[in-house]
Amino acid sequence: MNFKQRREDFPTLRLEDTPAYLDNACVTLKPDSVVDAVQEYYLVNPACGGRSVHRYGTKVSQGVRTARSNIASFINAEANSEVVFTRNATHSLNQVAHGLEWNEGDVVLTTDREHNSNLVPWLQLEKEQGIDHRVVASKPDNTFDLETFEAACADAGSKLKLVSMGHVGNLDGVCLPIKEITKITHDHGALMCVDGAQSTPHMKVDVKALDIDFLAFSLHKMCGPSGMGALWGRYDLLDGLRTIQAGGQTVQSATYDSFEWAPPPGRFEGGLGNFAGMLASGAAVEYLSEFDMDAIKEHEIKLNRIMSKPIRDLDAVDIIGPEDPALRGGICSILMNELPTHDIAILLDEVAGVMVRSGQHCVHSWFHDRGHPNGSLRASAYFYNTEEEAKLFADTFEEAVQAFS
Ligand SMILES: Cc1ncc(COP(=O)(O)O)c(C=O)c1O
Structure with a gap:
């Protein structure tokens, strides 16, 4: 399935300089229909x-x-x-x-x-x-x-x-x-x-x-x-x-x-x-219904591999959940420890047009129990996201973490 082609179905993705929208776990973009x-x-x-x-x-x-x-x-x-x-x-x-x-x-x-x-x-x-x-x-x-x-x-x-x-x-x-x-x-x-x-x-x-x-x-x-x-x-x-x-x-x-x-x-x-x-x-x-849902899942895991690989090696942060991206679907949620989560999320958008979610994602109980008030920065993919967008997120995030560390 050619997911890249399906970007044409979305008014927001047809615009010039469209951002890398990686906040799909919150809401997705909407197609013309x-x-x-x-x-x-x-x-x-x-x-x-x-x-x-x-x-x-x-x-x-x-x-x-x-x-x-x-x-x-x-x-x-x-x-x-x-x-x-x-x-x-x-x-x-x-x-x-x-x-x-x-x-x-x-x-x-x-x-x-x-x-x-x-x-x-x-x-x-x-x-x-x-x-x-x-x-x-x-x-x-x-x-x-x-x-x-x-x-x-x-x-x-x-x-x-x-x-x-x-x-x-x-x-x-x-x-x-x-x-x-x-x-x-x-x-x-x-x-x-x-x-x-x-x-x-x-x-x-x-x-x-x-x-x-x-x-x-x-x-x-x-x-x-x-x-x-x-x-x-x-x-x-x-x-x-x-x-x-x-x-x-x-x-x-x-x-x-x-x-x-x-x-x-x-x-x-x-x-x-x-x-x-x-x-x-x-x-x-x-x-x-036109899509093969298994193919969507596989595509998201492929993007998550790209997002997770460089981030896994950063000392200042930790990816929440299992190490293998295949067990985390399209979600790369990063525990920010001492780093300013919201500031970094704003920076990603302003500098590189990468839109992610920052905070506790309405799972306050998990963060409270483990003592992580800064929450996490979460990138969540959908079928219309590309490998280039996943890489842009990972690279920009890595630079931001180095700048703030
Ligand atoms: C796992 C999960 N359950 C429930 C909800 C609540 O969804 P809604 O905002 O549509 O009520 C969300 C929203 O992010 C969610 O991710």
Whole structure:
């Protein structure tokens, strides 16, 4: 697959002197078809889908149906009705957390490398409803420890209700063996929720093959419009989930003193939706469906090798995660130790047009626990990034570290 050619699909990458955009773990750039879908909604038929039966409304309803179907096919869902449009992965995870029924002492397991979006909802439930959130320690190189996990499941016993884990870490790019984790989880009679924010855009994610119960992800990390996410859940589980936003669209009917819920996904999409976002999400997934997702993963690893090689030898900094870039996907996250992380990130952009992310990447818990207030500087690649951009990042970073050391 010629990824370089696909740069032509992106308005920002067609500009002269385009920067080396390496902040894709946060949001990706948007191809023409996604921008066009947003524009078409606002310029041609900016109406309400799902309810209004005039021509504008019908066009939006049809577009939303197609978008949902595109997403369902992309993750190999059993049915379109298993896909709920949300604002982002955070919204999706909160819908699971606050939608399940909890008893005091129910155990939820996460890893020690979770994004706040897959940590804080559980901490909130612990505080408000008395669940028992437990953290499964990773190995020293941040890879998953199946033995420790199995022991944690056994220790929780019949109290284990849910395992909720990030498929790929935004901290370090480490990918979890979700299929094995799910098997163990189900053997213990618990449910498996996967935070797919960093996996769904970068590799083939097949909910049936993984045999999971919930998948949360963000469309804005996979060429889609900002402020759009999705929650996939097995239909029977969605059907038993309490909605966190009741109102229009969420009921079949209501009287002054009663109501009847609408079936999923409508039950979880209360109020007038972000139709431009839904239509453009459909366009994004249609665009990505043209790609071989395995090839995207391989391309990102190739770029990560280029980024990681010279940085590994620098004394002042350390790459977070395993040494082998193949185990870190497209993410090269560098622990800055004593160096000024944000200053170096600004310098990379000003001097060389290299855009990266600096800070704690919403994984405060990991940095706090290990005493690293400066956080990390993270370069994260996507299919449109080139080997030249990866090299530019590595060279400029090396110079900046030497200048500040
Ligand atoms: C692993 C992971 N989970 C969850 C999120 C939250 O995603 P969103 O901002 O779409 O809610 C992110 C965002 O960076 C992430 O990387």
